[in-house]
Amino acid sequence: MTRTFMVDWRMRYFLALLLLLSPFAMSQSRGDASDIAAATRSVVRIAVFSSSDGQRTLIGYGSGVAVTADRIVTNAHVAEPARSDESVTFTVIPSEGSATYSARLLASSPNKDLALLQIAGNGRLIPASFFSGIVGDGADVFAIGYPANVDIALEQSEADVLRPSPPVKTRGTISSGRSSKSVESLLHTAPIAPGSSGGPLADSCGRVIGINSFGSVADGGGAEFYFAISVREVITFLQSNDVNLAAVSSECRSVAELTRAEAEREAARRAKVETEARIAAELKRSREGKVRSDAEHAVIGERENHIALATLLLVLSAVAGGAAWQFAEREQPDRFKIAASVGGTALALSIIVFFARPSFDEVDERVRAAMTENLKNDIAGKGIARSPDNGKRRCVLQPERSRVTVSDTSDVMFTWSKNGCVNGRTQYVENGGTWSRSFVPNSEAQVSVVSYDPQNKLYRIERYLLGLDAMEKARVARQRYEVTTCSPDPETAGKIDNMNKAVREVLPSSPNEILVFACTEK
Numbered sequence: 015m016t017r018t019f020m021v022d023w024r025m026r027y028f029l030a031l032l033l034l035l036s037p038f039a040m041s042q043s044r045g046d047a048s049d050i051a052a053a054t055r056s057v058v059r060i061a062v063f064s065s066s067d068g069q070r071t072l073i074g075y076g077s078g079v080a081v082t083a084d085r086i087v088t089n090a091h092v093a094e095p096a097r098s099d100e101s102v103t104f105t106v107i108p109s110e111g112s113a114t115y116s117a118r119l120l121a122s123s124p125n126k127d128l129a130l131l132q133i134a135g136n137g138r139l140i141p142a143s144f145f146s147g148i149v150g151d152g153a154d155v156f157a158i159g160y161p162a163n164v165d166i167a168l169e170q171s172e173a174d175v176l177r178p179s180p181p182v183k184t185r186g187t188i189s190s191g192r193s194s195k196s197v198e199s200l201l202h203t204a205p206i207a208p209g210s211s212g213g214p215l216a217d218s219c220g221r222v223i224g225i226n227s228f229g230s231v232a233d234g235g236g237a238e239f240y241f242a243i244s245v246r247e248v249i250t251f252l253q254s255n256d257v258n259l260a261a262v263s264s265e266c267r268s269v270a271e272l273t274r275a276e277a278e279r280e281a282a283r284r285a286k287v288e289t290e291a292r293i294a295a296e297l298k299r300s301r302e303g304k305v306r307s308d309a310e311h312a313v314i315g316e317r318e319n320h321i322a323l324a325t326l327l328l329v330l331s332a333v334a335g336g337a338a339w340q341f342a343e344r345e346q347p348d349r350f351k352i353a354a355s356v357g358g359t360a361l362a363l364s365i366i367v368f369f370a371r372p373s374f375d376e377v378d379e380r381v382r383a384a385m386t387e388n389l390k391n392d393i394a395g396k397g398i399a400r401s402p403d404n405g406k407r408r409c410v411l412q413p414e415r416s417r418v419t420v421s422d423t424s425d426v427m428f429t430w431s432k433n434g435c436v437n438g439r440t441q442y443v444e445n446g447g448t449w450s451r452s453f454v455p456n457s458e459a460q461v462s463v464v465s466y467d468p469q470n471k472l473y474r475i476e477r478y479l480l481g482l483d484a485m486e487k488a489r490v491a492r493q494r495y496e497v498t499t500c501s502p503d504p505e506t507a508g509k510i511d512n513m514n515k516a517v518r519e520v521l522p523s524s525p526n527e528i529l530v531f532a533c534t535e536k
Contacts (some may be wrong), residue, residue, distance in 0.1 A: 046218075046269060048522045049419065050156050050183055052479035053220035055459060056080045056142035057181045057213055058106050059160040060088055060117075060131070065101040072172055077159035077181065077213030078106070078131065079222060080139035081252060081259055086131040088212030089227055089243075090122045093129035097122060104131055108139060108178050110482050121255045126197050127227045127243060128251045129212075140459050142214060143420040144245050145221035146261035149200065151190040157204035157226055157240070158183050159213025181213065186240070198244040200224045206240050215242040219266035219419045220479075220526065224248075264418035269524040272417055279415075302385060309380040313372050320371035327364035331357045403432035409473040409531035417528040419479075420460075426473060426531055430466065435500035442466065443510040451510060452517040454485075454492040461488050461521060463514070471534065477527035484520060491516035 061075045076092030086106060096102040096119045104117040115137035122129040133139070149155075158181050165175055186204030202215060206226045215224040224242030245261065252259050334357030341350035409426040416423075434442040434449045442449035442465075450465035463476040480488065495513035497506060 046524060046526075048479075048524060049218065049220035049526055050158075050216065051220075051481070052419075052526050053142065053156070053214065053216045053222070054109050054158055054181050054183070055140045055479070055481060056222075057109050057158050058086060058139065059175070059179075059181075060086070060092055060212065061105040061107060061176060062092070062095055063103050063105065064095065064099055065103070066099055070103075072175075073102075075160065075162070075175065075209060076211040077209065077226075079142045079212075079214040079225070081130075081144075081248075081257060082141050083138045084133040085120070085257060086117065086133070086139070087225060087248060087252065088129050088131060089225065090124045090127045090129045092212045093119050093122055093131065094124070105176065106131070106133060106137070106139075107176060109181055111178050113137070114176065114178070121251075123251055126247050126251055128225065128248065130252070130255055130257070143221045144248070144259055144261040145217055145219075145223050145263070145266075146245055146249065147263040147265065149188050149190065149217065149223050151188060153188045154185065154218045155188055155200075155202050155204050155223065156183050156185055156216045156218075157202070157206045157210060157213065157242075158216060159206065159210035159226060161207035162209035163207050165209070182210075189239075198247050199227065199241040200244055202240055202242060204240065205238070217266050218268070219417070221262065221266070221419055260422070262418050262420070262423075264413060264416070264423070266419075267417050269417065269528065272415070272528055276415065298385075301388065302381060305384045305388075306377065306381050309377045309384070310374075312380070313374060313377055317371045320367050324364045324368035324371075327360045327367060331360035331364060333357075334360055403468075405430060406536040407471075407473070407533045408536045409533040412530045412532055415528075415530040419477075419527040421475075421477065421527060421529060423529070427536065430468070431500075432468075433500075433502040435502075436466075439500060441497060441500045441502075441506055441510060443507050443514065445511070450514060452492070452514045454488045454517060456489065459485050461485070461517065463518070463521075463525070466533075471532060473531040473533050475527070475529040475531075476525035477529070478521050479526040480521075487520040488517055491520055 056079050058078050058080065059075055060078045062073050063070050064073045065071070073095060074092075076088055078086040078088035078092070081087050093104070096104070104119070106115045106117045108114070116134040117131040118134065120130045120132040160181055164182050184205045186202050189201045189203070200215065200223065204215065206213070206229060210226050211228075213226050214222040215226050217223050222245065224244050225248060226240065226242045229240040230238055249259050249261065334353050338350050338353035338357055341347075341353055406429050407427065409428075411423045411425075413423075429437050431438075434444055436442060436451075440451060442451045447469055448465050448467045450463060453462045453464065459480055459482070461478045461480060463478075465474045465476075466472070467474075492513060494516060495509045497509050497513065
């Protein structure tokens, strides 16, 4: 925390050059630029004023990060003047927008170098996302804050300092296994300076892993190192002051890594489907060949039986006819009638049996009937049943397919209708077998694109953490296509499709968070 620094012009332009090069340095990291940009939304500058001499005077400033919409955590040494001087007040300057807020000291822990500020009035900030897992040795990290030497290098006036502006971001790595004795801390190499105190140290996903506190002093040209108070210390401090911090523990995975893994998974799935289809086709051909052979033999046998029986009846008819002729010659009318009747009947039956023999066309019909029956038996034997079109779904997060940065990962439950209506009130639109809908809330600084694939039973959320300007553009795009009820008619589907496209046009190329859930019928 400081107010005045003296630097020569060479140092001033050197620092300005570092600022210009910092975006390039960030681009070389594993972290996506949009994730670090999202993290800056929660970072604030804290200006410290004193009125002890009757005049409101800026005596220093530091950095802080929002833990709730109206509470900020910073270093205790940033807020220290308020502990001994009742005239000390704080002004919170967000990283974007035009508003600034007054704040008061709510709690302080000098031993842990942590303090909690409460924003006065109706001021609201975007709470940061915190990571409570283990930070790996050598992991990329970013220090975010408002170092005073940068303000001096850029010739910032007091009025400039008190206006919202983006914080400075520097990159470094974690050196695990080394911590201060008095407080659990993270040793890192992301440069900080007076004014950075109280700002967050973030991982590559933009999640806060510590609160920057102090640095080592380089002697004789040695390297400088920096320390951040660990999230575990922050959580304990906040809990003691009735603030329950929501933190995530999933490892940080890049969007490119997830996209590549999904592409490999999809390729493997398609290869498996193609292999199974090929095997099934071969089995079907083999089974069909046997069925056809059996059908052909059966038809040939039945034809031969019909012809043999027809021949036998024809012979019987001839014998009966000869007997009838003999009885007629002997003038035995009764016997003639019997023999003639038997002969005629045998002849008629012979003709009927001959023409009733199965044709070879019946082979195809018998093959189709047999294959259909076999398919029914296979389905019954394997217990295969078609998934119901409507009903309740319970969806469980798939961590290996997800990138968790800000959200709760509890199960998602909803009621699905085959026409794309969710919970009886929200209409989705279908595209290539997947139903989707974009959501742009009025009160939150994030856009969600939600989709559901009924065939593969996958529920997916892509979340974009946007700044004020981008959120305003997304809200304008959404408001052009107001859809408030479920309806399967083409007009409603067209509106939702156009809304999804309009919202996507203002979104970054990659989401900040990807959640993939596997669903089952409840």
